[in-house]
Amino acid sequence: MTDLIRLTDVEKNYTRGKEKISIFDKLTMRIEQGDFVAIMGPSGSGKTTLLNLLGGTDKADKGAIEFDGKRIDNLNEGQLTAWRAANVGFIFQFYNLMPILTAAQNVELPLLLTKLAPKKRRENVATALKIVGLEDRAKHRPREMSGGQQQRVAIARAIVSDPKLLLCDEPTGDLDRTTADEILGTLQVLNRDLGKTIIMVTHDAQAAKFAKRTLHLDKGRFEQAELAA
Amino acid sequence: MNDRALMWKNLWRKPVRTILLVVSITIAFAILCVMLSFNDAISNVRTLPTRMITLSKINFTEPLPMAHYDRIARMEGVAVATHMNWFGGYFQEMPRGFLPVFAVDPETYFQVYAEDLQIPAEQRDAFFNDPTAMLVAAPVAEKFGWRVGQRIPIKSNIFTNSTSGDSTWEFMLAGTIPTPQGSSQTGSVLIHYDYFNETRTFGRDRIGWVPFLTTSAELNDRVSNAIDQRFANSADETSTNDEATFNKSFTAQLGNIALVITLVVGSAFIAILLIVGTTMALAVRERTKEVGVMKTLGFSSGRVLRMVLGESMLLAFLGAGFGALLALGLLAMAAGAGGGGPPVSLAPSALLWSALIALGLGLLTGLAPALQAYRMRIIDALGRR
Numbered sequence A: 001m002t003d004l005i006r007l008t009d010v011e012k013n014y015t016r017g018k019e020k021i022s023i024f025d026k027l028t029m030r031i032e033q034g035d036f037v038a039i040m041g042p043s044g045s046g047k048t049t050l051l052n053l054l055g056g057t058d059k060a061d062k063g064a065i066e067f068d069g070k071r072i073d074n075l076n077e078g079q080l081t082a083w084r085a086a087n088v089g090f091i092f093q094f095y096n097l098m099p100i101l102t103a104a105q106n107v108e109l110p111l112l113l114t115k116l117a118p119k120k121r122r123e124n125v126a127t128a129l130k131i132v133g134l135e136d137r138a139k140h141r142p143r144e145m146s147g148g149q150q151q152r153v154a155i156a157r158a159i160v161s162d163p164k165l166l167l168c169d170e171p172t173g174d175l176d177r178t179t180a181d182e183i184l185g186t187l188q189v190l191n192r193d194l195g196k197t198i199i200m201v202t203h204d205a206q207a208a209k210f211a212k213r214t215l216h217l218d219k220g221r222f223e224q225a226e227l228a229a
Numbered sequence B: 001m002n003d004r005a006l007m008w009k010n011l012w013r014k015p016v017r018t019i020l021l022v023v024s025i026t027i028a029f030a031i032l033c034v035m036l037s038f039n040d041a042i043s044n045v046r047t048l049p050t051r052m053i054t055l056s057k058i059n060f061t062e063p064l065p066m067a068h069y070d071r072i073a074r075m076e077g078v079a080v081a082t083h084m085n086w087f088g089g090y091f092q093e094m095p096r097g098f099l100p101v102f103a104v105d106p107e108t109y110f111q112v113y114a115e116d117l118q119i120p121a122e123q124r125d126a127f128f129n130d131p132t133a134m135l136v137a138a139p140v141a142e143k144f145g146w147r148v149g150q151r152i153p154i155k156s157n158i159f160t161n162s163t164s165g166d167s168t169w170e171f172m173l174a175g176t177i178p179t180p181q182g183s184s185q186t187g188s189v190l191i192h193y194d195y196f197n198e199t200r201t202f203g204r205d206r207i208g209w210v211p212f213l214t215t216s217a218e219l220n221d222r223v224s225n226a227i228d229q230r231f232a233n234s235a236d237e238t239s240t241n242d243e244a245t246f247n248k249s250f251t252a253q254l255g256n257i258a259l260v261i262t263l264v265v266g267s268a269f270i271a272i273l274l275i276v277g278t279t280m281a282l283a284v285r286e287r288t289k290e291v292g293v294m295k296t297l298g299f300s301s302g303r304v305l306r307m308v309l310g311e312s313m314l315l316a317f318l319g320a321g322f323g324a325l326l327a328l329g330l331l332a333m334a335a336g337a338g339g340g341g342p343p344v345s346l347a348p349s350a351l352l353w354s355a356l357i358a359l360g361l362g363l364l365t366g367l368a369p370a371l372q373a374y375r376m377r378i379i380d381a382l383g384r385r
């Protein structure tokens, strides 16, 4: 299998006032195409920061980040934005849907960045909603839907432009067990049947079981044994 | 869906707030349009360099003795003189029926205002030959639905008719005067002075003012001095000016009002600028997280900037558009109500100014929040939680 993501000696620091906080120091990891990785770790260990680096919404201070064999750490903001639109889908803990848009319009949002014809767009939106089992909620607004349904819309939005990589930051953190399991099942299907590579941050060991493997992050480092795998 | 649809939806996120904003912007633009249209109508009246006007030194409502006219007409440098008298006319009811009716000496009046009185000869003769005839600016006849040959009862709020004992006179509509942009006859109603003078119960043999033509514009100063000196120290002193100066002094009085209105409209716009500006800033701050999400999804900073700016532009132009429509309605209503002057139409310059000001308003109110959205970093926008 080929590596979709390769991090080499990545360094990330934050400055708070005059103080410099090191989040990652020489972080190295690789994730294969088609993998489903759960990342666990205590609060403040750098999980969200890692997702931000992988998704190009934040910049590393040093080191190389490769995606599909190409470096993304040296892209400028505009290039990163375009790269993100084409290659990464994001799923957040609190869904982050646009309240003024219907489910279908929320899912359509990433397609505004493509040159697809309106008809093709509608088809893709319908397909994405079908995959998450919400075809009958297309006209509903977020506030008219349950948390689980909103997260499904968010998943549909993340996959509608057919990206290779899905980044999920505690996607079930706000949901009850049953709903969480349904969402995780959907992610599993996306991974297994559609070949999406998924990286999911979670605090929930139950949730992590849906992934193919789990990495434990602590103080900016993965447990060595896991990385070797 | 596209970016524009998204802007539109964003604009109506809080409908009440948006409606209030649109209403206040609309009102400001309506006032602006009405004011500019009036200004346009007033400053657009054509003048003749040789045309002068003599009126009472006290003010233009003070009548002059008829003898003044005879003397002025015979003065050196005066080609032809006529005289006009304010009738205080209206049709049926005030203020809707308000009419600027002037009692004139037809033949000399047609000489002094020849360029604006190009009407068919038979209509002119019909006017000249019937003492009870009147001529009316075409839009006035149209407004009241009068037809040539009809007898129209016109009331005066100043004079009483000695034959009927009340304030009504009947005039035969002899013809209509076309009044293109800038015509001195805009809105005018002309009746015979002689007939009016004989049938009125008071104020006989006095006239309002004396318009005349000089033989050459170079003589204007000399003629005006001669006239005013001739009547100096008499019971009825005069003030003589060329038409342009007269109009200017007349509009100067209006000009002071215009200045006040400008200040009022100006401060209204500044208030709106602040209100819309802070509201837009607030609206975008409320959407911080959404901006972060859009950028995460792959919307570029430039595109986000354009969308915020577009939204404030939309708001400004929506208000300006409705304002122009409202102004159109107000002007039509004013024209329908009479209200003290010739009908005023929405000036193209008012539309141009509105568009320019809307552009400025949209830019000024949208720029700060748009830049804020442009600069917003994803990790900050999405927050720590």
Ligand SMILES: Nc1ncnc2c1ncn2[C@@H]1O[C@H](COP(=O)(O)OP(=O)(O)OP(=O)(O)O)[C@@H](O)[C@H]1O
Pocket (backbone or CB within 6 Å): A014, A015, A016, A021, A023, A041, A042, A043, A044, A045, A046, A047, A048, A049, A050, B379
């Ligand atoms: N913008 C920032 N400025 C300064 N420090 C930051 C910033 N973002 C994150 N940090 C710090 O970086 C560290 C890692 O943060 P991160 O959000 O990645 O943790 P996390 O593992 O996602 O935690 P949680 O489980 O609570 O979400 C924390 O100590 C945090 O305080």
Ligand SMILES: [Mg+2]
Pocket (backbone or CB within 6 Å): A047, A048, A049, A169
């Ligand atoms: Mg986190």
